[in-house]
Amino acid sequence: MSGDAIPKAQFDFLPLALVALLALGAMPLIGSSSTWLTLTVAGLAMGMIIFIIASGLTLVFGLMDVLNFGHGVFIALGAYLATSVFALMSDWTSSAELWRNLVAVFATMLVAMTLAAAVGWAFERVLVRPVYGQHLKQILITMGGMIIGEELIKVVWGATPIAIEMPEALRGVITFGDSAVEKYRVFATLVGLVVLAVMLFTLNRTKVGLLIRAGVQDREMVESLGYRIRRLFVGVFVAGSALAGLGGALWGVYQHGVLPQIGAHVNVLIFIVIIIGGLGSTTGCLVGALLVGLMANYTGFLAPKVAMFSNIGLMVAVLLWRPQGLYPVANR
């Protein structure tokens, strides 16, 4: 040890090992390795989408201690916008050329992100701002916002489920030996990796990211250094909403359709994820999302009846091991 440098914090690899352990442990239970590969890729894809959605929520909580129960609105909004954009660009999505499909998909993602960001900004302004520092009211108000948003979505798009046609080139499967992997899942995983890379870069290599991380650790200290943490927070909230919109669009296509209750469904999943990961921690959010995604796919195959309780069981197990979540955030 050289005495001059500040010792670097050890990165905690144990939770990551847990993901590998879960994947490997499921292998003998499932039996066939080709099924296992299919399920694992599906789980990773689902995990990446959940991560995209949940990352904004966990940062918002970490930075300002705001628990947004209305996060599901942005998810639902993204998914419903995807149906509209796909319907508008049906020539493009049904074309056999890959680039036309991709243009349509990226246009969808862009629209979903922009509008979700705008709605997120309004949501913060109207609903969240007046109830700072009051947990009880925050929970109630954001829950109310969630109901209102869901109903407004029903007013615009109707209360019946809408099916989404997968773009032509992203349909079907890629086969590796015996195992079939859906193309769209690979695509979703790639999008998730890009988002992860951009997020890690922003958080670790830029000034804004530094301020966000510092704000999560100790808000008052950052404020006393003269930075306006409120403005930063609004930015994070809007970015988080945009990511939720993006994730919602991906999720809607992944599920081949949308229901008005989609927001509430996914909300439950992402709450489990951020509790597992440790409230406020981005790394924890990623690991938690992967765990939940894998778990949901494995149990969906092995024991569909109890699949709903598997994630709660996972959460209980993790909390028994680390009561504050996998990566506890200091100061909380």
Added chain:
Amino acid sequence: MLNRLLSHDLPRNRWLALLLVAIVLGLALTPFLFPGTKALNVAAKIIVFIVLVASFDLLLGYTGIVSFAHTMFFGIGAYGVAIACTRGSPSWGAVALGIAAALAISLLLSLLIGLFSLRVKAIFFAMITLAVASAFLGLASQLSDFTGGEDGLTFKVPEALQPGTSYLEEPLLGASIDGRFASYYLLFVVAAVLVLMMLRIVNSPFGRVLQAIRENDFRAEAIGYRTVVYRTLASVLSALFATLAGCLLALWLRYNGPDTTLSFEIMLDVLLIVVIGGMGTVYGAIVGSALFVLAQSYLQDLMKLGAGVVDGVPVLSQLISPDRWLLWLGILFVLSVYHFPSGVVGRLRAMRKPKP
């Protein structure tokens, strides 16, 4: 005597006292005053909701923690009675068995959830209860052999409560004295006892500790109260009362399904009633439930009427249609949390204080 019965927690406002007396008298005399089936159903629903909301207020208003699993316990109670009566003969023994089993399940479940989530952070509780409740709702519709799935269970109640059972040949003062009449008064008496019990609990030293935790949990812990223990106890108690409310509802409806007791909409109703009535007062539950259930039962008809008038106007007719009831409920909810946090009871009680 009255003072003792109300655990020395009097309404403390003349108008509030009048309102409460009017509601209680109205409920007590509904079979005689409004002999229609609908009026009786509405009154029974008010009674069940009073118990349900008061038990939720034990948690939200007095202890300051938010649970989204309250309807789960409500549902457990209703399913307990429903399943016991479907499987066994519709006797009092089966009902008692159902209630006992439901109470045991609720006790265990609420204890587990409480110990798990309240040990770390109270804010976990809201999220974890939401997750557990949605999983439970899914489970209840999946285990259709047991719970009847989405269709629910229609069952027979003990003979004394069946509508066919007639106690008097002639109607007495305009009310027919039959099984429905008996069930209504069973509900009324049990609910009254339960509400008085809750009033006793919140005004006991234990209730004071809960309020101390609500105001400042850190300080409460510093004084020497184990906040985890008190919070868990409060959540267990509130779950048990909710279970009993569910049993009452099942006995009255002779039916139970996911939509009647477990759905998230009912959770929202309960939240709204607590806020409208006034958080942290048992009287708020009484006033809120009466106002809300009346509005719900009769306003939706009005909305239907309104939607008929503006039929054809594109956006407006969408907004006023009775399907959008939840939208207006949500808006009302947000507005009341902002501008009306102390509710009807809080406002009325504040009126009495002399202006400084």
